[in-house]
Amino acid sequence: MYTGYVTSKGQLVIPAKLRKKFGIKTGTRVNFFEERDGIKIIPVTKEIIEANKGFLGTKGKLLKSLMEEKKKEREL
Numbered sequence: 001m002y003t004g005y006v007t008s009k010g011q012l013v014i015p016a017k018l019r020k021k022f023g024i025k026t027g028t029r030v031n032f033f034e035e036r037d038g039i040k041i042i043p044v045t046k047e048i049i050e051a052n053k054g055f056l057g058t059k060g061k062l063l064k065s066l067m068e069e070k071k072k073e074r075e076l
Contacts, residue, residue, distance in 0.1 A: 012041075023047060 002015040023045045033040040056062060
């Protein structure tokens with residue numbers, strides 16, 4: 001078991017061993033899931049994205065759509 005701390009601004013300090021193990025670096029996005037007995041934190045890393053590629057069965061159509069949308073957002 002590892003222990004982290006919450007700052008006065010609500011920021012969570014993740015122990016270094018866990019950051020290294022799960023590839024969490026500065027700027028890594030994380031998803032929070034509320035569960036019955038607590039909160040689950042999942043880092044959104046390239047490895048996680050690769051591992052879940054194709055699970056929706058859209059054969060890349062959804063990814064292409066999202067990439068086009070992101071490109072439009074950056075142009076604004």
